Amino acid sequence: MSEKKLRSQEWYGRKGKDGFIYRSWMKNQGFPHHLFEGDKPVIGICNTWSELTPCNAHFRDLAVALKRGIWEAGGFPLEFPVMSLGECSIKPTAMLFRNLASMDVEESIRANPMDGVVLMCGCDKTTPSLVMGAASVDLPTLVLSGGPMLVGRFKGKKIGTSDVWRFAEDFKTGKLSQEDFIEAEAAMSRSVGHCAPMGTASTMAAMVEALGLALPDNATIPAADSRRKVLAHLAGMRIVEMVKEDLKMSKILTRKAFENSIMVNAALGGSTNFILHLTAIAKRIGVDLDLTDFDKFSSIIPLIANVQPSGEHWVEDLFYAGGLPAVLKEISSKIHTDALTVTGKTLGENIAKAECYDRNLIGTLEQPIKPESGIAVLKGNLCPHGAVIKPSAASPHLLKHTGKAVVFENIDEYKAKIDDPSLEIDENSVMVMKNVGPKGYPGMPEVGNMGLPTKLLEKGIKDIVRISDGRMSGTGYGTVVLHVSPESAIGGPLAFVQNGDMIELDVPNRTLNLLISDEEMETRKAAFTPTKLPYERGYVNLFLDKVNQAHEGVDFDFLQGSSGSEVKRDSH
Secondary structure (H helix, E strand, O other): OOOOOOOOHHHHOOOHHHHHHHHHHHHHHOOOHHHHOOOOOEEEEEEOOOOOOHHHOOHHHHHHHHHHHHHHOOOEEEEEEOOOOOOOOOOOOHHHHHHHHHHHHHHHHHHOOOOEEEEEEOOOOHHHHHHHHHHOOOOOEEEEEOOEOOOEEEOOEEEOOOHHHHHHHHHHOOOOOHHHHHHHHHHHOOOOOEOOOOOHHHHHHHHHHHHOOOOOOOOOOOOOOHHHHHHHHHHHHHHHHHHHHOOOHHHHOOHHHHHHHHHHHHHHOOOOHHHHHHHHHHHHHOOOOOHHHHHHHHOOOOEOEOEOOOOOEOHHHHHHOOHHHHHHHHOOOOOOOOOEOOOOOEHHHHOOOOOOOOOOOEOOOOOOOEOOOOOEEEEEOOEEEEEEEOHHHOOHHHOEEEEEEEEEOOHHHHHHHOOOOOOOOOOOOEEEEOOOOOOOOOOOOOOOOOOOOHHHHOOOOOOOEEEEOOOOOOOOOOOEEEEEEOOHHHOOHHHHOOOOOEEEEEOOOOEEEEOOOHHHHHHHHHHOOOOOOOOOOHHHHHHHHHEOOHHHOOOEHHHOOOOOOOOOOOOO
16 A cells, blocks of 8 residues: 555544544444545545436446455445436536536545545546546546447347437438337337447547546447446456556646547547537646647548448447457557556557457558548638538538528527428538527537438438537537537627528638628628527526637636645534
8 A cells, every 4th residue: 555645534534523423424334444444545436327317327237346346456435426417318408517517526526535536427428527527636537438338220220329310311201100210219229328339428438548547448348248347347446556556637638648539539430529528628637728639630540440420330349349449559650659548557558469350340540441530620700719520420522512501590490490391492502500509509409410301301312511509419420510619699700691691611621611701791790689598597507607618618617727636624
């Protein structure tokens, strides 16, 4: 054991009344006195289990395996709950509450007697919220993801979350009956775990592994596979050692780690939501990261993993092909292999023995799945602070396109008009959605990949250019420009777009422009009236008052940076 006094002893090592109070009520759970004597590090298990978060509903079972590992290594595991964000359940959007959950995590870790912490997360926002909160405390921390669900099976075909958008279009045009639609629901979600494709949940699991915060294979072992429990057991053993080594988050989350994560996301064709979350984490830990970094480091990595929505297969298949370690091995000449990880070894050491077992699933730098992947960052008079697009999920013929704007002032107008036969729209149009940004919705929902009007779908049109200040599900696809910043609700240029305006998208040259004169732009700006936001109390009011824009990570301005782990005053 390290000579350094355990942090938990600031509670349990007290003499007299203070020690009595801190220990006595804990003993009503049957813990013997020797557990509090200072030779067993207290490991907090930050658990986002919830039946309202179906992706994480198996976490009680997973925590049992985790605790076994902690006990075996000589630690004292104590599980605690925090706010859990179920992507498919929470209205108006889970993103609205990511920062609230991160505050819950931060204060729960800091305020309680723990020496290290394991973050149990899976569903989209549970991972970034837990990592953000923990980063602001900076204890030895290890992330354990819940794993992807098994691939769905429907009418002889493999299906997953990416198929939701296809099913919706087929249902809308009468190609899929109500009975088949219901059957597909059950067929798709047939096991525990989060989404089967490389959506935001799997992207986040890959993000933490690439950052060095998780053990190898964390990103891809299926949730239903017994090896996920083995990983949990090993994570429990390792976090105890991390406490002994004083291996804190700040020693792992270096600039190199963030650059690695960006390159890995490109190799996987990961979610555009990755940008918002990684930026927020960087600002919590004090690493300088901006949108230009995402374009710079994404541009040097092609698509290596043949996984939906950018490829053809599923995260379960990727695990059988060698998992994330095999993908990392293929891009090892580009990434920082000397970056430290939670194993106590470098990333290069972790992947030294990794192998690829299926070249249909994992390509190489010389023979990638697709030549361009990652995230392209656009600039122009329509997005002075930036906008993003995922080229690997877009239609190649639309990556350089000029078309007339079809404008929806908000989500309600879109829903009311999209299937109106009189709507003037064709395959050359550019759909524009306003007021779905951080403040405008509020919470920046995943509505950016707007469904096409029925009359275009009936003509066989599957994609047109779509632009908004909102987000898109990591399982979504299409030529979709997202995160336009500054957002329209606060007077960003997107607010000034009118029906019939010409918009030029040029992904190869990284530009997005509204083709009007500077004088006309200024005239429209002068006539702009800010959106009235009808919220006057509670958390939503705090969100509207303190949230940053998309290019800054949509975090609260007062949460950037760290407050550390010290608590100077006692509770009695």
